[in-house]
Amino acid sequence: MTVTSKHIPAPDLLRVRRALISVSDKTGLIDFATRLHEYGVELISTGGTAKALAEAGLPVKDVSEVTGFPEIMDGRVKTLHPAIHGGILAIRDDPEHQAAMKKHGIVGIDLVAVNLYPFEETRLSGADNETIVENIDIGGPAMIRAAAKNHAYVTVVTDADDYNLVLAELDKNEGSLKLSFRRMLAARAFARTASYDAAISNWFAEALEIDTPKWRAIGGELETIMRYGENPHQKAGFYLTGEKRFGVSTAQVLQGKQLSYNNINDTDAAFETVAEFDPEKTAAVAIIKHANPCGVAKGKTLKEAYLKALACDSVSAFGGIIALNRPLDEDCATEITKIFTEVIIAPDATETAREIIARKKNLRLLITGGLPDPRAPGLTMRTVSGGMLVQTRDNGVIDDLDLKVVTKRQPTEAEMRDLKFAFQVAKHVKSNAIVYVKDNATVGIGAGQMSRVDSARIAAHKALDAAKIAGISEPLTKGSVVASDAFFPFADGLLSAVEAGATAVIQPGGSIRDDEVIAAADENNIAMVFTGMRHFRH
Known part of the structure; x- marks a missing residue:
């Protein structure tokens, strides 16, 4: 059923008399x-809020006084009453609404300031199911939506950050608020309840292990308005979804200008790549350009790992993003500042590393507080025309896979070590991805090509260029x-790959021509390992 409007024009300026x-x-x-x-606004409130206002010496009327009904069921039922919702939803210039208000003793409410039970925070805290459910707010969203719908007559405030904004407008308009301002806050209110409900619905889907729920809602809170998107003519913002995962969203930016859209995208790719490597076992560094690794390496120290990663493609590394799986130290910081990053x-x-980086004023240093867990579940999203693709995060880890040697020759211990490392990196390279590795460092990376052969050739060509820069006579891919x-x-x-000098290969397997590929490996005395898991990244 469609509800029609009576077309009563909304007033521009409205005085706030009751909140x-x-x-x-x-x-x-x-x-x-x-x-x-101080503006003469009558204050109505509930529970803990009313108590706080009274203790501050402010005159406040409890909701129970307005409704004539006590809070019941541990406070679950208190504002869900006609005296409250009638006061919020009434169209003040409608004679029928005026008559109903008079008949039932309903007084209009001009401002609703409500923020919701901390569901998102409670969910992330690891609380039990009962506690999480109790932090699903019902009365709050109902009041917010009612006030937002009736923004022609009511101002709705859902965020403490907006208090000063409201007060400034009241000062400007001598205790009144303009329709355009009320409409703007109404838009924010509907977005807030939508995001809140998205968090609740996604929690239910996760708890019930429903990977593809009938309705998928995505919500987030604006963290930063970007200067522009991927290109200067595009508008963009960085939103926090509330996911408990170390990375750009948790990072403290210690210095430098604002991160751009591309900076954030590339930095996330870098940190997710380096998180594949356990910091308790090895230092690891990833250098990223345009969301693709141009060098990744492990080492006994961060400095060693960085120099090995840089050697893979020092040209592309210029102006890149560098991710570390351990706290940045003095030696590594000194090396990094030798080129533009x-x-x-x-x-x-x-502290010493921070002081070194601080000398480069345009170099941003992000401290996250931890590493993201590569095995942790989660969602990734991308929009398409008229829709949205949502999938679980690629949390496959090679140490959890059943690796199968399919060739006559077994890989040596050193080859198997490098094969695992190469597959970890390939997971983070745009498809079609080819990654050459030697001695725990990438020596050639081919990314994002339409043909896998082209990726292999590009990676080998870049390895040859890197060898020339290093003064080495043969390509880095040899061996x-x-x-x-x-x-x-x-x-x-x-x-x-054989032509480039590779001696062992790791791949998912599963082609109808696997036997042909295995035969070619045997003919060239190449060891080959199947993982049974692919890592397409588009």
Whole structure:
């Protein structure tokens, strides 16, 4: 059924005479309520909010006095009453609404300041199911939506950060608020309840292990308005979804200008790559350019890992993003500052390292507080025309896979070590991905090509260029191993790797021509390992 409007024009300026305040987050509450009181606004409130206002010496009327009904069921039922919702939803210039208000003793409410039970925080805290459910707010969203719908007559405030904005408008308009302002806050209110409900619905889907729920809602809170998107003519913002995962969203930016859209995208790719490597076992560094690794390496120290990663493609590394799996130290910081770098991201940094980086004013240093867990579940999303693709995060880890040697020759211990490393990196390279590795460092990376053969050739060509820069007469890929993110559909991709000097290969397997590829490996005395898991990354 479609509800039609009576087309009563909304007034532009409305004086605020009566406000309902019910907040979980009491930040700035007393100052805000005090200023409202100074404007002669009558204060109505509930539970803990009413108590806080009274203790501050402010005159406040409890909701129970307005409804004539006590709070019941542990406070679950208190504002869900006609005296409250009638006061919020009434169209003040409608004679029928005026008559109903008079008949039932309903007084209009001009401002609703409500922020919600901390569901998102409770969920992330590891609380039990009962506690999480109790932090699903019902009355709050109902009041917010009612006030937002009736923004022609009511102002709705859902965020303590907006208190000063409201007060400034009241000052400007001598105790009144404009329709355009009320409409703007209404839009924010609907977005807030939508995001809140998205968090609840996604929690239920996760708890019930429903990977593809009938309705998928995605919500987030604006963290930063970007200068622009991927290109200067595009608008963009960085939103926090509330996922408990170390990375750009948890990072403290210690210095430098604002991160750009591309900076954030690339930095996330870098940190997710380096998180594959356990910091308790090895130092690891990833250098990223345009969301693709241009060098990844392990070492006994961060400095060693960085120099090995840099040697893979020192040209592309210029102006890149560097991610570390351990706290940045003095030696590594000194090396990094020798070339132009956009961003460094690490779990932490020593004081000396911070001082070294601080000398480069445009170099951003991000401290995250930890590493993301590569095995942790989660969601990834991308939009398409008229829709949205949502999938679980690629949390496959090679140490959890049943690796199968399919060739006559077994890989040596050193080859197997490098094969595993290469496959870990290939997971984070855009498809079609080919990664050559030697001695725990990438020596050639081919990414994002339409043909896997082209990726293999590009990686070998870049390895040859890197060798020339290093003053080495033969390509770095000679004696290396190679990883492919998906199966070789034909033997030509494998033969390109053999031509580049690779001695062992790791790939998912699963092609109808696997036997042909295995035969080509045997013919060339190449060891080959199947993982049974592919890592397409588009």
